[in-house]
Amino acid sequence: MAHAYTHTSDFGLIARLRAFAAQATANWAMSREYKRTYAQLSRLTNRELADIGVRRCDIADIARKHVYHL
Numbered sequence: 001m002a003h004a005y006t007h008t009s010d011f012g013l014i015a016r017l018r019a020f021a022a023q024a025t026a027n028w029a030m031s032r033e034y035k036r037t038y039a040q041l042s043r044l045t046n047r048e049l050a051d052i053g054v055r056r057c058d059i060a061d062i063a064r065k066h067v068y069h070l
Contacts (some may be wrong), residue, residue, distance in 0.1 A: 030067050037063040 041049070041059045049056060064070060 034063050034067040037066050 038059060041054065041062065042056075044052075044054075046056060054062065
């Protein structure tokens with residue numbers, strides 16, 4: 001019985017490194033967006049937060065949901 005070995009680039013070292021780099025870049029971008037959102041909401045006064053219906057203790061959850069779509 002003959003077995004044919006077909007090499008796909010999905011399992012190559014270069015492809016895996018590119019995938020890792022792409023994922024690291026995406027994670028970094030999401031982290032920056034989380035920090036930016038958190039900082040923007042944190043800068044608001046308690047009165048401004050109340051006007052939009054947000055409690056200061058909920059800022060982290062809101063930023064997380066905004067970025068990670070949880």
